[in-house]
Amino acid sequence: MNVKARLTLKNARRLLENVRANAVDYFVRTLVIILLLSFVTACARPVGDLGRAAASATHDEIMPAIGKWRARASKEPASNLNWTDEENEMHDRVWRFLVAPHAKDWFYDILVEWQRTRLLPPQDKRFKHDRYYAHLRSEEYRSSKIRYTRVLRDMEADLNMTPDAFASICDVLEINRRRDEAVKSLRGTDTVERMEVDERKAENRVLIDWFVRALRYRYESYSLALEGLLIETPHQGAREIDGRLSVMAIDVERAEQREFCGATDLGDGNMSGATLPSRLKDNPLSPGPLYRK
Numbered sequence: 387m388n389v390k391a392r393l394t395l396k397n398a399r400r401l402l403e404n405v406r407a408n409a410v411d412y413f414v415r416t417l418v419i420i421l422l423l424s425f426v427t428a429c430a431r432p433v434g435d436l437g438r439a440a441a442s443a444t445h446d447e448i449m450p451a452i453g454k455w456r457a458r459a460s461k462e463p464a465s466n467l468n469w470t471d472e473e474n475e476m477h478d479r480v481w482r483f484l485v486a487p488h489a490k491d492w493f494y495d496i497l498v499e500w501q502r503t504r505l506l507p508p509q510d511k512r513f514k515h516d517r518y519y520a521h522l523r524s525e526e527y528r529s530s531k532i533r534y535t536r537v538l539r540d541m542e543a544d545l546n547m548t549p550d551a552f553a554s555i556c557d558v559l560e561i562n563r564r565r566d567e568a569v570k571s572l573r574g575t576d577t578v579e580r581m582e583v584d585e586r587k588a589e590n591r592v593l594i595d596w597f598v599r600a601l602r603y604r605y606e607s608y609s610l611a612l613e614g615l616l617i618e619t620p621h622q623g624a625r626e627i628d629g630r631l632s633v634m635a636i637d638v639e640r641a642e643q644r645e646f647c648g649a650t651d652l653g654d655g656n657m658s659g660a661t662l663p664s665r666l667k668d669n670p671l672s673p674g675p676l677y678r679k
Contacts (some may be wrong), residue, residue: 463584463585463586463588463589463592464585464589465582465583465585465586465589466582467582467583467585467586470558470561472554472557472558472560472561473558473561473590475554475557476551476554476555476557476558476590476593477593478554479547479550479551479554479555480551480554480555480593480594480596480597480600482547482551483544483547483551483597483600483601483604484596484597484600513603515603515606515607515610516607516610517607518607518608518610518611519607519610519611519614519615522536522537522611522614522615523614523618530619530621531619531621531623533615533619534615534621534623534624534626534627535623537608537611537612537615537627538623538626538627538630540608541608541627541630541631541634542630544601544604544634545630545633545634545637548601548637551597552640552641552646552647553646555594555597555646556646556647556648558590558594559646559647562586562587562590565583565586565587566583566587569583594644597641598641598642598644601637601638601641602638602641602642604634605631605634605635605638608627608631608634609631612624612627612628612631
């Protein structure tokens with residue numbers, strides 16, 4: 387075989403390898419797209435009693451399995467360790483803040499479910515804060531003050547759930563610490579078990595960070611809704627919402643500082659005597675509130 391023939395054969399083999407690689411890549415992408423499309427009609431996670439996630443083979447097994455495969459292909463953390471009871475509890479508690487079972491249609495429930503099951507990388511950083519108020523305005527109410535009641539009810543639901551979410555995260559942080567101690571004592575630092583423990587810590591950190599962003603997102607959404615209501619349909623109900631926003635702001639600050647443990651006074655507004663400025667201020671000459679910027 388002459389040089390020209392060998393070069394031609396080499397090029398042909400290289401072309402064939404590229405075709406095969408591209409074909410595999412195309413097949414994988416096509417398969418993922420088909421699977422995603424097949425879940426569109428039932429993609430938001432089903433909700434059961436008291437706003438808890440309902441059991442579903444599609445959402446609890448099939449979608450997470452596909453998502454784990456995608457995460458590994460994208461070099462994202464994906465541990466093979468079994469989940470502890472504490473981690474499962476955290477997932478359930480935190481999930482409540484990633485969606486809006488008490489305020490359907492304003493949250494990005496479908497995108498949240500794709501992100502939760504890891505079919506997609508994080509999407510929540512692109513969520514817009516005006517979505518809640520847009521949903522609130524679109525609802526037909528006999529009285530405009532009912533919107534104030536609705537905001538207050540939604541906020542109270544969040545505030546009541548926050549202490550348990552914090553406590554579940556604290557428990558998982560302790561599980562992380564125990565795993566670290568166990569693998570260090572029993573296996574050393576350069577082992578498969580060490581890698582798996584680090585992967586699981588990273589997975590837990592991703593979910594905790596997502597919870598923190600979700601709490602901030604809710605606070606900003608409620609704040610924007612109050613401002614819109616004050617402009618569109620002023621009412622004395624704004625005072626109570628403003629007060630609860632001050633409490634929620636403290637919870638958000640603690641979450642962003644990763645102060646999840648020992649926060650027994652969450653939801654009552656106590657934090658080293660801290661007070662937050664109100665959007666409202668009294669004027670003795672006016673029967674209604676004036677508004678701060």
